[in-house]
Amino acid sequence: MTFTRNLFLAGAVLAASAGFANAEMSATAINDLNVRSGPGPQYPSVGVATRGSAAILDGCIQGSRWCRVDVNGMRGWVYAEYLQVEHQGNAMIVEENEAVLGVPSVTYESTATVVPADPQPAPGDELLGPVGSVEAITPPETVRTYIETTPTQTVQLGGDVVVGAEVPDTVTFQEIPDYQYRYVRINDRPVLVDPGTRRIVYVYQ
Numbered sequence: 001m002t003f004t005r006n007l008f009l010a011g012a013v014l015a016a017s018a019g020f021a022n023a024e025m026s027a028t029a030i031n032d033l034n035v036r037s038g039p040g041p042q043y044p045s046v047g048v049a050t051r052g053s054a055a056i057l058d059g060c061i062q063g064s065r066w067c068r069v070d071v072n073g074m075r076g077w078v079y080a081e082y083l084q085v086e087h088q089g090n091a092m093i094v095e096e097n098e099a100v101l102g103v104p105s106v107t108y109e110s111t112a113t114v115v116p117a118d119p120q121p122a123p124g125d126e127l128l129g130p131v132g133s134v135e136a137i138t139p140p141e142t143v144r145t146y147i148e149t150t151p152t153q154t155v156q157l158g159g160d161v162v163v164g165a166e167v168p169d170t171v172t173f174q175e176i177p178d179y180q181y182r183y184v185r186i187n188d189r190p191v192l193v194d195p196g197t198r199r200i201v202y203v204y205q
Contacts, residue, residue: 039066129166
């Protein structure tokens, strides 16, 4: 009797696990993106998920562009516009297709233990422009050396500092000798920018 009961309980656990597995949604990061400890740019980054990283999407906050994911061993919050899900053979951006994809709604409760990231853009600061497609690059080590030996003042901008984001016209770039891309420090993070499109092509970690 006990043996039969244990088999039943084991079967129930397996069935429950299978149900949770089916509920998971697989997504892909379409750009490098910050994974944050809470649903907002004011929360500290727990790491960066590189473009093409596979993620498990728990769900998104209703009426918000923030979604909770597990990606590259990190659990946190990312923008829905940077996530892509395969649906019936088509790649769909989560932010634009939440209803079609059937993305679950999740909630977030703030706690006193959450410490905002520092430094933070002020409310009146300019915003980074929309993210667009750019060609991935791998800068030579000489560029990193130049950046480390040529400090420049940081620029505070709202939004996530990710590959493909457009830098406002008011921001001045630093030229790098014998190199096609320019250098600027945004929110205390060194980035490389295509001067023609003003889009970020590389973010130093």
